[in-house]
Every structure is written in structure tokens, then in C-alpha cells.
Amino acid sequence: MSWHQERKEAICLTVHNIRMIENENGxxxxxxxxxxxxxxxxxxxxxxxxxxxxxxxxxxxxxSSHVYRISEDPNDHRFALYVQSARAPTSTPPHNHDTxxxxxxxxxxxxxxxxxxxEEGVEVxxxxxxxxxxxxTLLPDDLHSIHITDxxxxxxxxxxxxxxxxxxxxxxxxxxxxxxxVFARYDNIIDARHILQWPSKLLQLN
Numbered sequence: 299m300s301w302h303q304e305r306k307e308a309i310c311l312t313v314h315n316i317r318m319i320e321n322e323n324g325x326x327x328x329x330x331x332x333x334x335x336x337x338x339x340x341x342x343x344x345x346x347x348x349x350x351x352x353x354x355x356x357x358x359x360x361x362s363s364h365v366y367r368i369s370e371d372p373n374d375h376r377f378a379l380y381v382q383s384a385r386a387p388t389s390t391p392p393h394n395h396d397t398x399x400x401x402x403x404x405x406x407x408x409x410x411x412x413x414x415x416x417e418e419g420v421e422v423x424x425x426x427x428x429x430x431x432x433x434x435t436l437l438p439d440d441l442h443s444i445h446i447t448d449x450x451x452x453x454x455x456x457x458x459x460x461x462x463x464x465x466x467x468x469x470x471x472x473x474x475x476x477x478x479x480v481f482a483r484y485d486n487i488i489d490a491r492h493i494l495q496w497p498s499k500l501l502q503l504n
Contacts, residue, residue, distance in 0.1 A: 330435035337402035393470035397459035406452030
């Protein structure tokens with residue numbers, strides 16, 4: 299079996315296991331911790347998700363990250379799995395997701411800051427550096443921001459309960475205006491689902 303086929307089957311099995319975890323346990327912190335464990339297992343195959351396979355943007359363009367969709371349920375757009383490949387400087391405002399989210403490290407360092415909402419805006423309540431072997435879990439209303447300062451390419455899994463294009467109520471805190479705003483529709487996604495061909499034996503498990 300080629301490594302391409304091994305990757306396809308491993309992604310397929312991982313997504314299937316994640317779907318079963320949510321079906322059996324709902325959207326809870328313990329369930330998301332189990333989901334993170336599944337993604338961490340997949341992330342150990344660093345060569346499958348390298349910069350050669352999922353390059354970050356060139357240095358001479360404005361955007362600092364590419365988001366590659368590698369799996370998403372075709373009917374309801376749920377269980378959306380992405381590879382994010384980024385370079386410095388990458389920074390996001392404090393935001394929620396309006397669905398569950400799990401980030402697992404593959405290569406490099408991605409600083410996540412966590413917040414709580416206050417009358418004045420937001421307050422930092424913690425942080426964690428996502429890197430190989432680690433990750434973070436976020437319930438729909440949890441607030442975080444992402445910051446990348448590494449010189450090299452930073453590659454992580456980002457998985458959401460619903461595909462990014464369909465998260466129409468995601469909010470972020472605009473520090474300049476001091477207001478909560480709704481994110482514009484996110485449609486700058488590179489579709490990489492061609493790497494995934496669902497084996498029939500696993501399709502029967504869904």
C-alpha cells in the first residue's frame with residue numbers, strides 16, 4: 299500500500315472515530331479531549347502533512363496562512379477537518395466559533411490565548427502553545443485568539459463541528475471599536491479533499 303493510500307485510510311478512520319465520539323458523548327469537554335486524542339494520533343504522521351504537501355503562502359503576499367479542507371461530511375457539512383499552514387506574522391482577534399473546535403499541533407508553535415468576556419471587552423484567562431503532541435479544545439462559546447511568530451512554517455489540524463463557510467454567527471472582539479462583530483463569511487479555503495477517497499468498508503460504518 300502506498301503512503302498516499304495509508305494517509306487516506308487514516309484520515310477516514312480518524313474522522314469516523316471522531317463522529318462516533320460526538321454521537322455517543324455529545325459536545326462536552328471530555329468528548330473534545332477524546333477528539334483531540336484522535337487528531338494527535340493522526341498528527342504523528344508528520345510526513346503526511348508536511349510543508350511540501352500543504353505549503354504556507356509565499357512571503358511576498360499579504361495573507362499569512364492557507365487553510366486546506368481535507369474532509370467534510372458532504373450532506374450537512376459537519377465534522378470539517380482542515381490543515382492550516384501558516385507563517386509569521388499571523389494573529390487573530392479574540393473570537394468564538396459557534397461550534398466545537400479542536401486544534402492539534404503538527405509542526406511549529408501556535409500560541410493560543412483564552413479569554414472571558416467582561417463589561418469592558420475581554421480579559422485573558424490563560425494561554426497554551428500548540429505544538430507537536432499538544433492541542434486545545436474549545437466549546438462553541440469559548441473565546442480564544444491565535445498568534446504565530448515562528449520563522450518557519452507552522453502546520454496544525456483545525457477541526458470544527460461545522461464547516462467554516464457555514465459558521466455565520468461567529469463573533470470577534472474588535473479592540474479598536476470596543477465592539478463585538480460578526481465575522482464575514484469565510485470562503486478563502488483551499489479544497490484538498492482530493493487526497494481523501496473513502497474506503498467502502500468505512501463508508502458502511504457512518
